[in-house]
Amino acid sequence: MRHPHTRLSRLVLACACALASMPAFAIFQNGGFEANAYTGWTVAGGVNPGLLGSPPFTGASVQINPGAPGPASIVGPGSTDPRAPQIQLPRVGQYTAKLNDEATGALVTTLRQVDTVSNADIDPADGVPHIRFAFAPVLEDPNHSPQEQPYFYVSVKDLTDNSVLFEQFAYSGQAGVQFLPGTGSWKYLPFQDVDAVLPLSAIGHQVELTVIAADCSLGGHGGYVYVDGFGSAHVPPGGTPGGTPHAVPALGPAGLGLLGGLLALVAGWRARTRRA
Numbered sequence: 001m002r003h004p005h006t007r008l009s010r011l012v013l014a015c016a017c018a019l020a021s022m023p024a025f026a027i028f029q030n031g032g033f034e035a036n037a038y039t040g041w042t043v044a045g046g047v048n049p050g051l052l053g054s055p056p057f058t059g060a061s062v063q064i065n066p067g068a069p070g071p072a073s074i075v076g077p078g079s080t081d082p083r084a085p086q087i088q089l090p091r092v093g094q095y096t097a098k099l100n101d102e103a104t105g106a107l108v109t110t111l112r113q114v115d116t117v118s119n120a121d122i123d124p125a126d127g128v129p130h131i132r133f134a135f136a137p138v139l140e141d142p143n144h145s146p147q148e149q150p151y152f153y154v155s156v157k158d159l160t161d162n163s164v165l166f167e168q169f170a171y172s173g174q175a176g177v178q179f180l181p182g183t184g185s186w187k188y189l190p191f192q193d194v195d196a197v198l199p200l201s202a203i204g205h206q207v208e209l210t211v212i213a214a215d216c217s218l219g220g221h222g223g224y225v226y227v228d229g230f231g232s233a234h235v236p237p238g239g240t241p242g243g244t245p246h247a248v249p250a251l252g253p254a255g256l257g258l259l260g261g262l263l264a265l266v267a268g269w270r271a272r273t274r275r276a
């Protein structure tokens, strides 16, 4: 005769497996673009008149004139980039966002999402909230003046006091940035994993994530950036050769609590079975 707890054990195991494979993207809706769409995000943009001032540039250097925004797309399994052969696509899961593209026209594409930092974003390893993601810029390098070059920009801003919690900026060919040579005049970075450590005081605060990808301001050269894996969980290592889906092996506090409850339930049930 089968042990009466076998079915319950299987159920618990199934639940535990489901939880373990559940992406713990506590912050940001559709942070991994697995909706195969920009659901939850605001995509906008305009025209790039060139960066303000001279290097080093920051978010304050960004200017966007009114006009039709640059393009945005989602790349799926099996995708490759002929201009940047070492970029593994998709980066996490089955879909990765591509902001702007290889076409020209001095276009800028912006991606934004506002969300609230919660206790679920705390990494138990250090007890403070994190925002993690991966990005890979692919920019043509026409060797214009720095303020006219294609560029990308990523920032996380605390909307409570407008402080910049994280910021990364690079224009094509920028000295000190380890760009790899792509085809023709294109340069790129393989996926860079970002781990932005937030102060504990950010809990309960609204933060705004912004990503910008711009063509050159003179109108003849393109630039774009791939982004993926926005959330508080670690971005899984490496790319995904051949487009094999890449699970996010993380379990948020809510998931851990639920799993603990299920295990306690089984322990109690087994104890009652033994007594019976």
Ligand SMILES: [Ca+2]
Residues within 6 Å of the ligand: 032, 033, 034, 090, 091, 092, 093, 094, 095, 096, 228, 229
């Ligand atoms: Ca993804």
